[in-house]
Amino acid sequence: MGLQAHEDIRRRGGAVGDAVATFVHRLRADRSNRALRRTFLRAAGDNGDLYLAYADTQSMVLLLSTDGGDEMRVLAVRDGALARDELTRLTVEINPVSGAIEVVDQSEVSANVVALPDRTDTTPEEGPQGEAVPRVSPGTQAAADTTAPATSSLRTPIFAHHDDEVLLGLGVVPSLLPTLRKVRTDEQFEALLTHNLPELTRDVLLALRDHVEPRDVRRHITDKWRPEDDVNPGDWSRAARRAVSQAETDDDAVLGALGKGFDAWRLFLHPEQKRLAAGDFKGSAKVTGGPGTGKTVVALHRVRHLVDRLPAGHSRPVLLTTYNANLALDLLERLRQLGGAELLRRVDVKSVDVLAREIVEEAREALGRPMDDDAAMDLWHTVLTETGRFEYDAEFLDTEFKHVIVAGRCGSWEAYRRVGRAGRPRISMAQRHEIWQLVLAYKAHLESPPRQTTYALIADRAAALEQHRMTRAEKQARYKEEQGGRDLVHREAGSGMWLRPRYQHIVVDEAQDLSASHWRMLRAMVAKGPNDIFLVGDAHQRIYGHRVVLSHQGIEIRGRASRRLTLNYRTTRQILGSANRLITGAAFDDLDTGTDTLDGYRSVLTGLVPQLWRAPDRMTEMRAVATLIQERHDTYGTPYSAMAVSVPDGSSAQQFAGVLAREPYHIPAVELGPKGVRADLEAVRIGTMHRFKGLEFQRVFLTSFGEGQVPHQRIEQYRGTYPDRYRQEEQRARSLVFVAATRARDELVITWSGKASRFLPKDADETAHRAADLLRKDGPPSGSSGSAAA
Ligand SMILES: Nc1ncnc2c1ncn2[C@@H]1O[C@H](COP(=O)(O)OP(=O)(O)OP(=O)(O)O)[C@@H](O)[C@H]1O
Numbered sequence: 001m002g003l004q005a006h007e008d009i010r011r012r013g014g015a016v017g018d019a020v021a022t023f024v025h026r027l028r029a030d031r032s033n034r035a036l037r038r039t040f041l042r043a044a045g046d047n048g049d050l051y052l053a054y055a056d057t058q059s060m061v062l063l064l065s066t067d068g069g070d071e072m073r074v075l076a077v078r079d080g081a082l083a084r085d086e087l088t089r090l091t092v093e094i095n096p097v098s099g100a101i102e103v104v105d106q107s108e109v110s111a112n113v114v115a116l117p118d119r120t121d122t123t124p125e126e127g128p129q130g131e132a133v134p135r136v137s138p139g140t141q142a143a144a145d146t147t148a149p150a151t152s153s154l155r156t157p158i159f160a161h162h163d164d165e166v167l168l169g170l171g172v173v174p175s176l177l178p179t180l181r182k183v184r185t186d187e188q189f190e191a192l193l194t195h196n197l198p199e200l201t202r203d204v205l206l207a208l209r210d211h212v213e214p215r216d217v218r219r220h221i222t223d224k225w226r227p228e229d230d231v232n233p234g235d236w237s238r239a240a241r242r243a244v245s246q247a248e249t250d251d252d253a254v255l256g257a258l259g260k261g262f263d264a265w266r267l268f269l270h271p272e273q274k275r276l277a278a279g280d281f282k283g284s285a286k287v288t289g290g291p292g293t294g295k296t297v298v299a300l301h302r303v304r305h306l307v308d309r310l311p312a313g314h315s316r317p318v319l320l321t322t323y324n325a326n327l328a329l330d331l332l333e334r335l336r337q338l339g340g341a342e343l344l345r346r347v348d349v350k351s352v353d354v355l356a357r358e359i360v361e362e363a364r365e366a367l368g369r370p371m372d373d374d375a376a377m378d379l380w381h382t383v384l385t386e387t388g389r390f391e392y393d394a395e396f397l398d399t400e401f402k403h404v405i406v407a408g409r410c411g412s413w414e415a416y417r418r419v420g421r422a423g424r425p426r427i428s429m430a431q432r433h434e435i436w437q438l439v440l441a442y443k444a445h446l447e448s449p450p451r452q453t454t455y456a457l458i459a460d461r462a463a464a465l466e467q468h469r470m471t472r473a474e475k476q477a478r479y480k481e482e483q484g485g486r487d488l489v490h491r492e493a494g495s496g497m498w499l500r501p502r503y504q505h506i507v508v509d510e511a512q513d514l515s516a517s518h519w520r521m522l523r524a525m526v527a528k529g530p531n532d533i534f535l536v537g538d539a540h541q542r543i544y545g546h547r548v549v550l551s552h553q554g555i556e557i558r559g560r561a562s563r564r565l566t567l568n569y570r571t572t573r574q575i576l577g578s579a580n581r582l583i584t585g586a587a588f589d590d591l592d593t594g595t596d597t598l599d600g601y602r603s604v605l606t607g608l609v610p611q612l613w614r615a616p617d618r619m620t621e622m623r624a625v626a627t628l629i630q631e632r633h634d635t636y637g638t639p640y641s642a643m644a645v646s647v648p649d650g651s652s653a654q655q656f657a658g659v660l661a662r663e664p665y666h667i668p669a670v671e672l673g674p675k676g677v678r679a680d681l682e683a684v685r686i687g688t689m690h691r692f693k694g695l696e697f698q699r700v701f702l703t704s705f706g707e708g709q710v711p712h713q714r715i716e717q718y719r720g721t722y723p724d725r726y727r728q729e730e731q732r733a734r735s736l737v738f739v740a741a742t743r744a745r746d747e748l749v750i751t752w753s754g755k756a757s758r759f760l761p762k763d764a765d766e767t768a769h770r771a772a773d774l775l776r777k778d779g780p781p782s783g784s785s786g787s788a789a790a
Pocket of ligand 1: 269296
């Protein structure tokens with residue numbers, strides 16, 4: 001199955017998908033099956049032939065046959081009365097840069113794109129709801145930022161300043177050039193993008209249109225598509241076997257996904273993603289990249305790749321882990337989709353804290369009851385009240401304890417006195433000493449019955465236990481080697497067990513939020529060696545953890561084992577532009593000793609500019625959001641489960657759910673809790689921005705986005721006295737908003753009452769829509785958007 005064929009099916013919906021799936025099964029069972037009505041169309045190069053065939057009475061497929069008919073590939077799918085004509089006129093070629101087989105519908109492109117200047121009412125084509133690529137949401141045409149007038153036949157063609165050689169060298173499909181030379185307006189360009197263009201061509205053209213220099217396009221886009229071997233544009237047999245020509249190597253996975261629509265598109269890999277998922281690394285490997293660039297997808301495919309290479313067995317030698325429990329559940333579900341129960345049998349999927357707790361429990365150590373974040377904070381307040389040290393605040397002490405004292409294994413004042421505090425707000429030695437006294441008081445509380453503990457302490461203990469286990473395992477291994485490989489069970493008196501490292505491979509998602517203790521634990525769970533730890537993360541999205549330098553934790557990542565993904569598959573260009581503005585200027589690390597940027601970060605999806613709504617008070621704001629949600633559900637068919645609302649805290653979530661449930665809305669809503677929400681529950685998701693991490697939704701509503709709420713006004717207390725801390729808190733708030741905004745696939749709506757947050761454009765209060773107007777019957781249509789992007 002070719003990638004573009006899959007896109008054809010996705011655009012046409014479930015029935016065509018089912019027909020093609022059945023067709024492919026029948027073709028595989030018997031290539032000479034006459035009932036499939038396969039007819040020869042023409043030869044493609046020296047060693048390929050093109051055929052047409054009926055999938056059912058409505059739809060037809062274009063097939064490429066190579067290797068003397070042994071290999072058959074579906075290249076394109078069309079349905080309806082003109083299906084045969086449409087397939088016959090397709091241009092099929094091997095891209096000289098990527099070596100991929102690519103399909104272009106010349107006449108459709110020319111008819112719809114080049115003819116456009118004479119028409120004033122043309123809008124981009126739209127597929128089924130939420131399925132169109134580029135994605136254009138309902139009611140968005142007026143809002144799309146493509147405002148070029150139609151009277152522009154005198155304009156210079158958009159790509160005039162790039163000659164053919166440059167375009168072809170960057171990977172633009174050769175047969176598209178004549179059409180491309182005629183594209184003069186943004187409107188034509190948008191129309192061109194609504195066609196099922198080869199992925200590399202689309203990506204290159206969008207980057208050039210955004211004035212990215214060809215040399216940067218080459219670096220960020222084209223080079224990632226180059227195959228290992230030389231491309232021979234006449235060798236169809238080789239081209240058909242190349243990974244880039246296939247939607248997915250495991251045909252069953254594709255076929256199983258056909259017709260499911262929304263979930264199916266999770267399963268494709270960009271050549272760069274594929275290289276990472278299936279790469280062989282000398283030691284650990286790291287993948288960074290902005291939100292939605294497919295880091296989690298790569299991690300999941302990596303797990304499958306590692307499991308595929310295991311010898312048969314019943315153990316679980318692969319660990320897939322992440323920061324929080326609801327994401328671990330999400331990973332488990334996505335892994336099941338990818339490889340079913342067979343795959344899950346060989347993998348442990350757990351959050352780092354659950355893992356740490358199990359290790360400590362396994363050692364039968366009684367550490368006390370773990371406190372949640374609120375309880376930990378309450379205990380700090382108790383300590384502050386008892387000691388009267390009100391100049392310190394609980395949150396500061398809690399992070400100092402977690403990220404400096406526990407992470408740095410400071411068991412004594414001497415150790416804390418000397419420990420590095422890089423990245424933390426500056427304090428004097430006298431303050432350090434005072435903090436240490438407060439920490440001693442805090443620990444004394446933990447020890448006194450009923451004994452309590454924190455997750456940071458559990459992770460630290462688990463790390464120590466695992467390090468001890470690893471040391472013993474290494475000692476045993478050395479001894480065994482000295483003894484000529486004989487098992488000497490009696491050496492482990494008492495245990496009777498031959499110790500092995502706990503896992504063979506560890507894959508980590510959301511790596512930016514793990515603490516030093518977590519990394520120490522993971523490092524000690526797997527022996528140093530090829531493909532030991534594979535981690536994906538993004539420092540721009542760090543909202544819990546503190547900077548950890550991996551090489552200081554024994555995780556060495558060298559040269560080509562450190563890669564960055566730059567193409568966002570989730571979020572439209574319009575939403576991404578707004579989200580990116582939030583974090584420009586700030587410095588971010590690369591999870592190791594270097595710095596990371598979002599250089600080259602881009603999206604190829606287009607849609608609405610983010611909408612801003614301002615309300616006079618919170619109740620009007622909530623009712624306006626309820627109205628927007630209802631309209632998106634009733635008019636545009638967006639399921640409630642594909643929409644999410646962010647609120648400042650737990651009690652606001654309940655208040656919001658109450659408004660949605662009441663007259664006149666009756667909208668089901670569910671709170672996003674620590675364990676997530678059942679995927680099939682048809683209800684709007686409500687939660688704090690923290691809960692949005694790692695998830696994605698079709699439409700996202702960020703509410704309470706007023707000044708004082710985003711960032712929270714409590715950070716103001718540090719502005720004059722602790723400028724370092726102020727800067728850090730503000731950056732963390734920006735990262736949080738960045739995470740929340742980039743969860744949106746199609747639409748982002750931002751609302752507030754009072755004055756707009758400083759993170760929004762300066763004129764937001766003046767340009768935003770009025771929520772109160774929306775609630776009046778004669779207000780503007782809620783899908784319209786004239787406001788500036790956030
Ligand atoms: N090659 C691809 N083709 C099409 N869709 C893709 C591809 N790679 C990823 N996606 C889709 O893009 C979305 C984002 O992917 P994923 O969740 O892996 O990103 P991420 O980098 O982990 O994001 P975040 O950092 O925001 O959590 C998902 O819907 C995923 O299915």
